[in-house]
Amino acid sequence: MEEHLVDWSRAQFALTALYHWLFVPLTLGLSFIIAIMETIYVKTGNVIWKEITKFWMTLFAINFAIGLATGIIMEFEFGTNWSNYSWIVGDIFGAPLAIEGIMAFFMESTFFAIMFFGWDKVSKKMHLLSTWLVAIGSNLSALWILVANGWMQHPVGMVFNPDTARFEMENFFDVLFNPNAYTKFLHTIGSGYVMGSLFVVGISAWYLLKNKDVVKAKKSIVVAATFGLITSLFLILSGDESAHEVALNQPTKLAAMEGLYNGHDRAGIVAIGQLNHEKEIGDDKPAFLWDFEIPYALSFLGYHNTDAFVSGINDIVYGNEAQGILSAKHKIEQGQVAIAALKAYKKAKKSGDEMKAAQELQRFRAHEKYFGYGYLKDEKEVIPPVALTFYSFHLMVGLGSWFLILFFFILYFAMVNKLDGKKMLLRLAVFSIPLGYIAGETGWIVAEVGRQPWAIQDMLPVGIATSQISTAAVQTTFWLFAIVFTGLLIAEIRIMTTQIKNGMEGH
């Protein structure tokens, strides 16, 4: 496949996914914060909580409306740019994506309408139920998408059918309860909750700095900072579990996340450091120009055992006999045998030679585990871009830690009623809104760039997943999306800022 076509197709998918992810986390998080606020209103009967709920609901609606259907673009791209991939995974992805579509449509169209049109028309409890169901429905939509994504990171519960060229589902529950899927789901929705909290805390902090809507802003801060603090802790736990899954199933990604070239026991985590850009796979140069390492932490994070061996990039590329790690070269050879067997099987089937076909199918099955490696030209291709993965991971972790500290202090000063005087802290809260988006995006960069070169881990490299279309067509649509999505983002920011400047009154 033409290299430029693959790169442009990847760039286009990355662009649409990154833009889509600007809208989604706020929907996931803000929907629950609104539900909590409305619950307080229903419980206390205090009208101020109704006004607070309605204000944040308006901002939620803006984000929802602008972000609506931005994800569908990725499905267009599957059919046009990634037709090999979409055919091969069609049987696996069909069920989760159909459930997502039906669930999203029915839950959102019904309860969303009650949530916005139903004030004073349905009972308080019915309205509250609708608000909670919108929140739960939005989050369940994310579940099905992440089940599909988790499967790509760690394919389970399927068998490759050499007659249809498809992975076919053998066990739906293996796919649904794939550890990679649910850890990813929990970590992803957790990041959405933190984003929603940062949004509410940041905007409320801005009101306090402007001495506007002070009472409502403070009440909003208490709810959002509490939610943010709890979900930040949850995010750390789910991140730990997610890293454990990466260590078990995607050691290459873990090695790239940590810039670890030579694996060893009792491996430490580089808390902060600068990669040596002259470092090449297999050479003796140091991996870092400078770094600060926390001893044993990587072994513990990856395997929940401080003595565990963590494989490095060199171990994965060249193998490590003592640790039972096969070299990439060996896997490539195994993959080439699988491809040759598949070709021979196909030929035998065509000529009606069932015995030969059965033999070749057996040969294919024996080497199928490394099928995707057969398409790689060089053993170093198994390693993802190290610098992008490393810096994204460390930025995400650093920001996540900052948010925990921020929520703690904001909540503390709000509870002792001293928040008004903490101007610097309030400014930091406002400034942390874009940081929340950066943390979310870098998380996805770690997840997706870190698993390159694979579209499906070990089974299908991105180079073989694309369609045979012209590069110019992909370039055209890339720029088209860049313009459309940038326009949507500008619209969102403008409408949001107008609403925020108008204040919380009148809601």
Added chain:
Amino acid sequence: MAITATIKKIFRFYLEGFKNMRLGKTLWGIIAIKFILFFVIMKILFFPNFLKENFSNDNERAEHILNNLTQGEK
């Protein structure tokens, strides 16, 4: 009778909801423009389904994918 009344009630609920919208009208406008742009212009002009357009049945599609997977012809 009861069903008709319920349907009328639901219809009125939505109608009044839409009528009373302020910011919502702008948002619905954006959604409408976006849907036309995505589903009419982009989907039809720029994003044909490669396998549906180029092959008439699933056997042909599977054959094409298998060729891609086995012949290095990509």
